[in-house]
Amino acid sequence: MKLEDYRNLLDQIDDQILTLLQERAAIVKRVGEFKSRTGVERIYAPHREREILSRLEAQNRGQFPSDGLHTIYTEIISACRALERPLSIAFLGPAGSFGHAVSSHLFGKSVKFVAVTPQPDIFTTVESGRADYGVVAIENSTHGTVRDVLEMFQYTNLQICGECFLPIKQHLLSKSPLAQIKKIYSHPQAFAQCRQWLGQNMSGVQQIEVSSTSEAAKLAASEPNTAAVAGQLAGETYGLSVVGESIMDGPNNTTRFLVIGSHSAARTGRDRTSILFAVKDKVGALWEVLQVLKNYKVNMSKIESLPSHTKAWEYVFFVDLEGHAEDGNVRKALTEINELCVMMKILGTYPIGEQSEGF
Numbered sequence: 001m002k003l004e005d006y007r008n009l010l011d012q013i014d015d016q017i018l019t020l021l022q023e024r025a026a027i028v029k030r031v032g033e034f035k036s037r038t039g040v041e042r043i044y045a046p047h048r049e050r051e052i053l054s055r056l057e058a059q060n061r062g063q064f065p066s067d068g069l070h071t072i073y074t075e076i077i078s079a080c081r082a083l084e085r086p087l088s089i090a091f092l093g094p095a096g097s098f099g100h101a102v103s104s105h106l107f108g109k110s111v112k113f114v115a116v117t118p119q120p121d122i123f124t125t126v127e128s129g130r131a132d133y134g135v136v137a138i139e140n141s142t143h144g145t146v147r148d149v150l151e152m153f154q155y156t157n158l159q160i161c162g163e164c165f166l167p168i169k170q171h172l173l174s175k176s177p178l179a180q181i182k183k184i185y186s187h188p189q190a191f192a193q194c195r196q197w198l199g200q201n202m203s204g205v206q207q208i209e210v211s212s213t214s215e216a217a218k219l220a221a222s223e224p225n226t227a228a229v230a231g232q233l234a235g236e237t238y239g240l241s242v243v244g245e246s247i248m249d250g251p252n253n254t255t256r257f258l259v260i261g262s263h264s265a266a267r268t269g270r271d272r273t274s275i276l277f278a279v280k281d282k283v284g285a286l287w288e289v290l291q292v293l294k295n296y297k298v299n300m301s302k303i304e305s306l307p308s309h310t311k312a313w314e315y316v317f318f319v320d321l322e323g324h325a326e327d328g329n330v331r332k333a334l335t336e337i338n339e340l341c342v343m344m345k346i347l348g349t350y351p352i353g354e355q356s357e358g359f
């Protein structure tokens with residue numbers, strides 16, 4: 001066959017793909033009409049999106065590049081979802097942050113992005129309806145919990161409806177050569193993730209903490225002889241070069257992000273449930289709660305204590321459990337924990353996050 005013949009075949013395939021995309025779009029519009037008529041489900045159905053992506057990835061068996069399939073399908077669903085109603089997503093701004101990268105990985109490009117600073121304000125942005133969903137960083141594998149985000153869960157009625165694990169690569173970005181850098185901007189978490197490299201290679205250079213890595217990149221782009229510790233997307237967004245590549249101390253530096261909105265997700269079979277509770281002031285109170293989880297064979301993947309903010313030295317516990325809140329064993333365990341505790345709140349039940357490709 002000649003090159004032209006192959007190209008003719010590709011044209012025919014592309015025509016078929018286009019016809020199918022048009023048919024898909026028409027059906028999704030009807031799904032949107034059905035949802036608004038009946039009110040059965042929200043436009044964004046994270047469990048359903050996960051089901052589609054998992055099914056196609058399993059069926060593909062690597063015949064089409066797996067990352068490519070994920071990206072294409074995220075964008076197909078994003079464009080179709082926008083036909084029902086375009087969604088707005090709040091992330092830690094300005095543009096180019098890791099939160100921005102995760103938001104577009106999860107929701108695709110056919111959404112309106114709303115840049116918000118600092119992270120706790122993402123909660124108020126969603127609560128007030130200025131955005132439909134928010135994406136917040138909750139913990140990092142090297143540096144631990146993002147406390148100001150965790151604390152917000154004590155006060156909000158928003159629900160967690162998704163999560164995503166993002167391998168984070170921090171770089172030293174600048175318009176100037178390394179030897180001329182006098183000041184480095186970054187978010188405190190990013191500085192903490194790169195402490196060793198900065199100590200060895202940039203000792204004596206002033207470090208200035210700012211509200212996000214993308215803000216740091218924006219500042220470094222506007223001032224000579226400055227640099228930012230930030231990710232690749234921030235560097236590309238503000239036209240900075242990589243003068244120190246992958247400078248993080250831990251090789252598997254990963255951040256966990258949560259999606260918050262007005263609802264949780266339905267069951268997928270691989271789910272997580274986050275709860276917050278306060279125990280009674282008595283011997284063994286926390287042990288009793290953990291015993292309930294053991295009895296119902298519910299695996300706990302995280303526990304973190306926070307000051308209760310109502311009384312000095314009183315604590316609330318933030319716990320992640322494996323399973324959906326409607327799974328029999330989880331439901332029974334939650335009922336018993338609720339009876340044992342002074343307060344218990346389900347923060348959300350949602351599909352276990354996948355590890356997204358690094359940015």
Ligand SMILES: O=C(O)C(=O)C[C@]1(C(=O)O)C=C[C@@H](O)C=C1
Binds near residue numbers: 032
């Ligand atoms: O199945 C639905 O609920 C849809 O609205 C359709 C669709 C899709 O494009 O397949 C779009 C948005 C939802 O988040 C999930 C899936």
